[in-house]
Amino acid sequence: MKNKIIFFKFYFTFILFTILLGSSSCFSQINSNDTIPYLRYASLSTKFSKPIEELKKGQVISNVLKVINHDEKAISFKIDVLFPANWTSIGDATRLYTANPKDTIIVPIIILPTKLVNGNTEVLINVFLVDEDGRQIGNNFFTITTKKKVSWSIDLKNNSNYYFLNSENKKEFSFSINNNGNYKQDIFLSYTIPRKDLILADSLLKPIINSNEIFTLKPGANKKFNHTVIATSFNERNKKRISTNNYSPNKNTQRISRTLLVNSSEPKISKKDLQKKTKLNFIKLPNELEANSYGYPNLPLILDLSAQNILDDRSFLSLNLRGFKQLNTNTSLVYFTQLNYSNNFFTNNVFKNAPWYVGYFDDKKSIEIGQVNGDLIGVSSSGKGMKIGYQFNEQHSGGVFYTNSSGLFKSENGITSFGGWYQLRYNENISLKARVGKSNNSFSDRKNTVITLEPTINFRNSHSVSLIAGFNSLKFNLNNTPVSNSGFLLGTGYSSTTFNKKLITSFNIRYNDRYFSNGGSERINLTQRSTYILSKGWLARLTTNYQKSKIFNRNTNLFLYDQENIFTNLSFSKKTLKGSYQPGLFFEYRNFPNNSFVLRGLNFRYSLYNFEENLLTSFFTRAGYAKPKIYVSPKENPNKKEYFSMEINGLLRYQTWSLTGRYNLGTFSSVSAQQNQNSYSSPQSLRLSIQNQHLFKNNQFVLESSLIYSYNNIFKNHSLGIFPQLYYFSDSGWRFGLSGNYMYTTSDFSSVYDSSDIAQNSNQGAVGPTTNSNLNINFNLRKEFGIPIPFSKRxxxxxxxxxxxxxxxxxxxxxxxxxxxxxxxxxxxxxxxxxxxxxxxxxxxxxxxxxxxxxxxxxxxxxxxxxxxxxxxxxxxxxxxxxxRGIKVYGDIIVDRQKIAITNEKKLDLSRIKISAIKDDKIYNTLTNSLGHFEFYLPFGTYTITMDEGILNERFRVTSNNLPIKLRNKQDGVYVSFYIIEKRRKVIFKDFTKKKND
Missing domain, CATH: 2.60.40.10 (Immunoglobulins)
Incomplete structure (x- = not known):
């Protein structure tokens, strides 16, 4: 206790001396540069040298009070300092200070704060000057500010990547959160698994239901977390569908990565508050990986062979060959052909009529040959030919094409077309595309020339206007008389995003007269789509489509019939965690030959996708009343009959199962055309299907099966189909498939024919109940090849x-x-x-x-x-x-302590001192035990053995660190030691048994 008192007095004297020395050395500068005003109280003026000071951890509060005596006599006073509780003032509260007349005295103020107050806080330290009678004769104050440092870090034991073992689907991981701030910190910890493909569990593999946690860390403290993740669907059969195009059995060739996010933030979070996210990857590596498809310059080729109706009289064989080659970053090659064979004798039509295509593309040009399309509006421009496009610069591009429906270089009767296009991109807001072409039809002796212009203008970053204008000239012979017609096409479109991107609108209209194109129809088409975001999660969408066509005989110009259709739908949709909801209203007007009506009603759509369960559900229904055209006019039928119509669609997909259903009543039915012929029956149809994919234990076999049932009441038709397909996947990449299709159908057409029809036509005598069945067997084959390019190196x-x-x-x-x-x-x-x-x-x-x-x-x-x-x-x-086998490197930490300084016989705890072996960029670490012993195994090589000196205080030092060693094959072990010396202090011996004067 006596030693502590002596130390405290020494510490106080040292601090006081330091402050006085600093204040006196700066006094002359303060007098010349100091702008801090004095506060006068009667005959005394006071001020602090530091009116505001920031308090940091471990810091002593020190300030200097300057007192000026304006009186003609000396003034004596004491200092009374007010500060927060539990703080300590280093000074004598009873000491009497004396300020001489017209003189200045300096009074040091020293305070020891026991702990920091809350962050971002100001503390006023009030100082009162009190005379010998206890009366206040002066006062002043200074401000202590504290700034809260909010900082924490998430430290992983290894790194952010954790690898599963070959037969493992769970992995332990640990991390710690360290408070790097200067105050107690509340931290909210949570976990996010984006794809729901991991299960977070504790060390006992029990799933953690509520993983959120709030905890508090003291400054410099940390908290460790140990968890386990369990990966779902590793090596599980029939949990998800496999791709029958690239499935590879018996090989672990897929790299699977699962992600876990560790989120940390303050409990009451705002946009400005600190948030940290750490991404952890849990990786399942393959035993075999394909860096490139082939090890030699090649042309990739996919072969698909399909043989249908193998046991039938009319079998059919199709061979599909296609490929895509990425020559470099900007260059690619595409090729395709298909051979179809249905004869039981040889014919060269297999090759003569086979479609084929080769396309070359880079950042400047494109060259296509084979089955191409000139993309002209108003004329037929598809067939075998050539198409070339070129980008002259950023603003100008163009191209030409030639096609022949009978063959690339054939002169037989057919349709030949040629033309070109030009595109101008003046800037990002203005563009123009022009097309021109000509088509010659040798079958009908028609020649058609067309030109179109399509300008587009964007303005104000949210509006776009497009126009289209076309003109054509059609020439042909009618009864040996030359005929020439001219037609036109006009259209415009507008799209915009307004009201802070809440309203998105698009509108298009297009019209062509009866002479445009081949002169067979006059059309007008209008589409509109508008979406408005009502609130968070809710939006409204209005869609409208209007089409009207007048059909003419293009040779006689006689009017044949017209078609008109209007459909509009208003829907409201909202997305939630439980699914997406979309109620709405619809209106439809249809005027087709033998099928015309007005329909209006309500609709509703719901869908939900659960990635974790691999579950997809969808439901759609609409219902309303349909008024046939013959009843639209009250004069024709005063009863105004309207027919109820309804449609229901549903989809349920779970893992490898899929179930679909569709029911139609009335106008929605596919047999609704019969409604006008039999007003006593409401057309109804039903279709149900179920599909499944099954992967066998022998994972080279996969079975895909479908069962389909359909029914309609007009024809009393029932049909049931079974479609199994068995695949075999070889280890070398071949896929063999065998399928059988069986259909069983019953029908009765007597309900749509009366007795007079049957009597007049003997062919209709068997319209009563009939039964049919059919069985087809099919075979398919698939393989991906790499065709070597001749004379090229590997x-x-x-x-x-x-x-x-x-x-x-x-x-x-x-x-x-x-x-x-x-x-x-x-x-x-x-x-x-x-x-x-x-x-x-x-x-x-x-x-x-x-x-x-x-x-x-x-x-x-x-x-x-x-x-x-x-x-x-x-x-x-x-x-x-x-x-x-590594070489054992072991050693000890030896501490040489000053013998006289050892007052406690207890040995030092030398545990958990980090020892590192450094070789180039590799670092091997180990920790000492309580006696300072360490050991680890290292491979051959040259190392530097280092002890962490950060754990030593000023009393100790390492005599030699960073020790070089070289490990050789014939060595069994290497011993290394670190010698730590305690710094020597001067010791004065005093004999208290002797008298003072002895």
């Missing part, structure tokens, strides 16, 4: 990696050496994991030099990969990853 090779425990040290796997699985092999950014046999493969790596890294996901007890940090791929081959 550009890639396959690298096979083999990891093993290298017992004899020859770096080659021998028969008696043990394979090592779960080794991550990283070649640049491509990663694979070794399987049970210690093997992993990367196919078709381009010939080059790559960075090589290996990571063991399991503790190998001192075995390390003995490989270089790079690898050269120049041919197919095996690349061995030998693991060698």
């Amino acid at each position: 550009i890639a090779a396959t690298a096979k990696f083999v990891s093993f425990l290298d017992i004899n040290g020859n770096s080659i796997k021998d028969k008696d050496e043990i394979s090592v699985q779960n080794i991550v092999i990283r070649v640049n950014k491509k990663e694979v994991i070794t399987n049970f046999d210690g093997e992993a493969t990367i196919k078709n790596l381009k010939l080059d030099k790559y960075k090589l890294e290996t990571i063991s996901l399991e503790d190998l007890n001192g075995w390390f990969a003995n490989v270089k940090d790079s690898i050269v791929i120049n041919e197919d081959g095996i690349n061995y990853i030998p693991f060698v």
Whole structure:
């Protein structure tokens, strides 16, 4: 206790001396540069040298009070300081200060705050000057401010990537949250799994239902979290549909990554508050990876062969060949052909009529040959031919085309077309496209020339106006008389986004007269679509479509019939976590030959997609009343009959099952044309289907099955179809398919024919109940090839990696050496994991030099990969990853303490001191035990062994750190020690048994 009092007095004297020395040295400068005003109270004026001071952690509050005595006599006073409770003033409250006449005295103020107050706070320190009688003769104050530092960090034990073992679907992970601020910090912690493909669990694998947590950390404190994630649908059959186009059985060739977000924020969060998100990736690596499709310059080709009706009289065979080649970043090649064969004898029509196409595209030009389309409005411009486009610069582009329906270079009767186009992009707001072309039809002796212009103008970043104008000239012979007609096409469109992007509108109208194109019809078409965001989650959408056509005989110009259709729908939609809802109203007017009505009613749509459960549901219904055209006029039928109509559609898809249903009543039915013939029956139709995909335990077999039932009441028709299809996937990439289609149908057409019809036509005698059945067997074949390009060199090779425990040290796997699985092999950014046999493969790596890294996901007890940090791929081959037994590096931390200073016989705790071995960019770490002993295993090489000196205070120092060592193959171990010395202090011995004068 006596030692503590002596130390406290020494500390106070030192602080006081420092303040007085600093104030006196700066006094002359203060007098000349100080702008802080004095506060006068009677005969005394006072001020503080620092009116405002920011208080930081561990800081002592020190200030200087300057007192001026304006009186002719000396004034004595004491200092009374007011400050927050639990703070301590270093000073003698009873000390009497004396200010001489016309003189200045300096009084130091020193306060020890025991703790910081809340952040962003001001504390007023009031100082009163009191005379010997206790009366106040002066006062002043200064302000202490505290600034809250809000900062925390999320530290991961390893890094943000966690790898699953080969047979693993769960992974432990840990992290800590550190408070780097200067005050207590409340933190709200939550987790987000974006695709719902992970389950967060505790260390006992119990799922965590409520993962949100609020906790408080003191400054510098941290909290650790240990969790486990469980990955769903790893190696699970029939949870999700597989793609029958690229499925590969018995091979782990897919890299699967699952994401977990760790979110941390203050409990009461605003836009300005600190938020942190840390992304954790849980990765399932393949044992085999394909870097490129093929290891040589090639043309990719997909072969699809389909044989239908194998046991029928009319079998059909189709061979589809197609491919896409990315030549470089901006250049690609597309090719396609299809051969169809349905004869039981040879004919060259298989090749003569086969469609084919080859297209070359880069950033400047496009060249297409084969089955192309000139994209002209008003004339037929498709067939076999050639099409070339070129981009002259950013503003100008154009192209030409030629097509012939009978063949590319054939002169037989057909339709030949040729023409071109030009496009001007004046700027991002103004553009113009012009097309011109001519079509010659040798079948009907018609020649048609057309030209169109399409300007587009954008303005104010939210409005767009487009126009279209077309003109054509048609010439043909009618009864040996030349006829010439001219027609036109006009149209416009407008789209906009207004009212702060709440209203989105588009409108289009187009009209052509009867002589435009081939002179067969006059058309007008109008479409409108408007969307308005009503509130958060709700929006309204109005769509309208109007079409009207007048059909003429293009040879005689006689009017045949017209068609008119109006459809409009107003819907309101809202998206929620429980699904999307869309109620609405609709109106439809249809005027077709033998099928005309007015229909209006209500509709409703609902849909929900649950990614976690792989569940999709959709439901749509609409219902209303239809008024046939013959009843529209009251004079024709005063009863004004209206027929109820309804449609119901539903879809349910769960995992590999899919169920669809559709029911139509009245006008919506596909047989509604019969309504006018039989007013006593309301047309109804029903269609139900169920589909399933099943992956067998032998995962080379996949079965896809469909069952379809349909019914309509007008023809009393029932049909049932079963469509199974079995696939076999070979390990070499072939897909074989065998399917059988069985249809059973019953129908009765007697309800739509009366007895007079049957009597007049003997062919209608069997319109009563009939039954039919049909069975078809089909076969299909699929394979992806890479056709080698002749005379080209190989550009890639396959690298096979083999990891093993290298017992004899020859770096080659021998028969008696043990394979090592779960080794991550990283070649640049491509990663694979070794399987049970210690093997992993990367196919078709381009010939080059790559960075090589290996990571063991399991503790190998001192075995390390003995490989270089790079690898050269120049041919197919095996690349061995030998693991060698590391050399034991061990040692102790020895502390040399001053013997006289040891007052406590308890030994120092030397645990958890970090010892690091550094080799180039690799760092190996270990921790000491309570006695300061450490050990770890290191592979061969040269290292620097380092002790973390950050744990030492000023009393201790390391005599030698950063020790170099070299580990060789023949060594069993290396001993390293660190020597720590306690700094010596001067000790004065005093004998209290002697008298003072002795």
